[in-house]
Amino acid sequence: MKSSFKTVIVFFISFFCYCQSDHCSYNTEKLPNNYYRYLQGNFENDNQIDKIIFDITTLIGLEKNFVYVNSPGINNCVALNYEGFRYILYDKSFLNKLSQNKNIKQSVYISVLAHEIGHHLQGHTLKNISENDNKLSEIEADKFSGFVMAKFGYSLMEAQEAINSLPQTFSKTHPDKLKRLLAIKEGYEITTKKQNYFISKIKSELLNTLFVQYYMKGQEDLRNNNIEDAIDNFTTSITLNKENNFFPIALRAIAYSKAKLYPQAINDYKKLENIKINDSLAIGDFLYFNRGVTFAKMEDFSKASKDFYKAYELNKKDKIALMRFAESQTLNRNYQSAKLAYEFQLTDDDINNSELEKFSIGDAFFYKALSYYETNDLEYSEKYFEEAKKLFPKEYPRLALPYFYLGRIFEKKHNYEKALEQYLAFIEINKSEQNYFMYDINYDKANDVYLSLANLYQQKEDYDLSTKYINTLIERKPKLPNSYITRGLNNYYKNNLENAKSDFLKSCDLGSNEGCELIEKLKNKTIQKVKLKSSNHITGGYKTNKILEYTYNSLTKEYDLTNELNVQSKLYFDLDNYAFKRGENNWLHSPWTYQNYDESSQRHFYLDNYRQTITFDKNYKKITWYTNEINNVFQKIIIYTELIEDKTIRPNE
Known part of the structure; x- marks a missing residue:
């Protein structure tokens, strides 16, 4: 799985070591392209x-100056020098295959690991070497392995x-x-005499690199989410080795x-x-991603x-970086x-086949x-x-969001029964015990859903249910004038005229001109049933070059x-948002x-988040903004x- 932590590279001490570009593999297979991800x-x-x-x-009186890393799935053991660090990457299941008679033996682990340690201690991973010299380095590592096995008894x-x-096969x-x-x-x-010389020779190749111990401890702390300790240990490692x-x-x-210490992270x-x-691949992952x-x-x-996108440019196979780009x-x-x-650039198969957990794949489809x-x-x-609905687990806090947007889509398509289904599912998911916290995440959307319901x-003339949902909205946000208009109309249609008047008065007091007008219409009995609020909703791009501005004369x-x-x-309209730019x-x-x-x-009639009233004529050819309201009077x-439809217009173009 790819995340902000990408997998860590491990140094494998290999028995049959193929030395090329400062690494030695236990078998002759090349390192996988993403080997650097094990470094974390x-x-x-x-x-x-x-x-x-x-x-x-x-046993031999040496300090470890290499990082050894568990690398399941690499199917190899590798001794590696990477940007000044000596690594051993090991795959235990691979080691198990080397035991004869299918018995897993510690002696095999020791002989293989000793061989790879021998490569590091004798400097084989510090340089590129010829084919012939590589075979000699294998002999030296084998000798060290035999020496260690004897010391263990x-x-x-x-x-x-x-x-x-291993099979008897030809190898270059x-x-x-x-x-x-x-x-x-x-x-x-x-012999004992040669043994002392052997150890002395190896010791001369090494420095006591204490920084490695702090580096590995920092990795362990990071894995276990001990963040403060991880920061301290990495800082000590950096202090002890200012080059690598x-x-x-x-x-x-x-x-x-x-730790949410973002300025320090960016630094x-x-x-x-x-x-x-x-x-370049490591730069893409560890820096840019x-x-x-x-x-x-x-x-x-x-x-x-x-x-x-920089991470993706450095590794065009990194579709997860591309997904995160599109999401951002x-x-x-x-x-x-x-x-x-x-x-x-990003197909459905790219998303489905990515090494992500199911809910993260759901996120990718949601943003798509x-x-x-x-x-x-x-x-x-x-x-x-x-697709996102199918992939989000029940406990996932974002589960309700696809239902919200599907409700909006079905409203746009005039399929109001399906819109109702989606909105009711949204509310039900938000109410479920495991998702109680979703009210924080989806609070404003829940308000929109209650109004839509x-x-x-x-419109279905079920005024009791309509009142139930608008009452919930009023409890949540008691100062929305249009909520009282909706409830007032329900009361009017049910012939509860006093309650209707009270609601229209409340709406008028909160600054709604429509509420004030409805009080007069109630007196004159001229209120007509409104058309379905989303039946002729304006959508898409429009343009015009004729603008008139009026100012109120007190x-x-x-x-x-x-x-x-x-x-x-240019203007762009959608069911939930509008956007415009002048010049x-x-x-x-x-x-x-x-x-x-x-x-x-x-x-x-529309109402935006700035409490501006926005109106269109019957055929959506003229738009009027009523703004800067003071004492219930719009000042401008x-x-x-002459709005003209233009399908090429998009916000942020």
């Missing part, structure tokens, strides 16, 4: 292997068991089987990010930009998008950019659906919201024309809700006339 130490080291390595180094047969279990990189068995025998029979510190700094940045990532390493994760946590989705673009409201990434939804592509948005049931109590503009303006200005956005269609004035009216 995400897998806890096996206790048995840990003790064996400790016993080997203690194993028999020669046990010392040679791992080699004997390794001596033949007989020569390796003889080398183990020679190391096994080293790309990975300690990278992991400390992750620890800072987990560490800045340091990584100034450290030169030759592995993980910094993108940090920016996303900071809700700086613009910077997160840039970093995720969606969250940054760059819906068209996100949609293009989903359409041309959202990018289509916000660009008014209803068919595909419906498809991918449905009230309006839809009002003396004449009329509106004076103060400005007549000829400026190219070269930036796009401005706001959520809004449809209120009603008034038969007498033949206008559609802006009219965009």
Whole structure:
């Protein structure tokens, strides 16, 4: 699974070591392309292997100056020098295959690990060597393995068991089987005099690198979520070794990010930009991907998008980085950019086949659906919201969101029965015990859903249910004037005229002109049933260059024309949001809700988050903004006339 922590690289001490580019593999297979991801130490080291390595180094009086990492699935053992660090990557299941007679024996572990330690101690991983010299280095490592096995008191047969279990095959990189068995025998029979020389030679190749101990302890703390200890240990490691510190700094940045110490994390990532390493894939993962994760946590989705895309450019196979890019673009409201990434660079198979948990794959489809939804592509948005629903587990706090958007989609498609189903499911999921905290996450959307339910049931003439849901909304947000209009209309239709009047008065007191008008209509008995609030909803892009601005004259109590503009303006409308830009200005956005269609004035009424009233004429050819309300009087009216539909217009283009 890929996350802000990408898997850690492990050093495998290998028996048959293929030395190329500073690494030696137990068999002749090349390292996998993503070997660098094991460097973070995400897998806890096996206790048995840990003790064996400790016993080997203690037995010969040496300090460990290498990092050993549990790397399940690598199907190999590797001794590796990487950016100044000596690593051993080991796969225990691979080691088990080397035991003869299917018996798993500790002696095999010791002989193989001793061989790989021999490679490190004798400097074989510090340089690229020729084919012939590589075979000589294998002989030296075999001798060391035999020597260690004798020191542990194993028999020669046990010392040679791992080699004997391998097939007799020709290799350009390794001596033949007989020569390796003889080398183990020679190391096994080293005299005390030669033994002292042997150890002395090995010691001369090493420094006591204490920083490795702190680095490995930091990895362990990070795995176990002991964040403060991890930061301290990585800092000590960096202090002890000021040259080879790309990975300690990278992991400390992750620890800072987990501790929500974002400035410190960003500072560490800045340091990584100034450290030169030759592995572009590791730079993509450890610098750009993980910094993108940090920016996303900071809700700086613009910077997160840039970093995720840089990570993808360094490794075009990294579809997870591309997914996070598209997600960040969606969250940054760059819906068209996100949609293009989903359409041309990121297939459904890429998402489904990624090494992510099921709910994370659901997230990817959710953001894909959202990018289509916000660009008014209803068919595909419906498809991918449905896909997200299937992948989100019941306890997942975001589970209700696809139901919310599907309700909106079905309203747009005039399928009101299905819209009701989705909204009711949204409410039910929010009420479930395991999701009680979802009211915090989906609070505003829940308010929208209660209003939609009230309006839809009002259209079905089920006034009791409509009142039930609008009462819930009033309890949650008691100062929304339109809620009282909806409840007042329910009372009016049920002939509860006094209650209707009370609700209209409350709406009027809260600043709604419509509420004030309904009081007069109630007196004159001219209230007509409103049309379904979303039946003729305006969607998509529009343009105009004719704008009229009026200002309220407190003396004449009329509106004076103060400005007549000829400026190219663009507008974009959706069920939940609108956006507009005038001339070269930036796009401005706001959520809004449809209120009603008034038969007498033949206008559609909307209300946005700034308590501005927005109206359209009957055919959506003219839009009027009523803004800057003081003492229940709008001080300014802006009219965009002659709206022309333009499907190419998108916000943030």
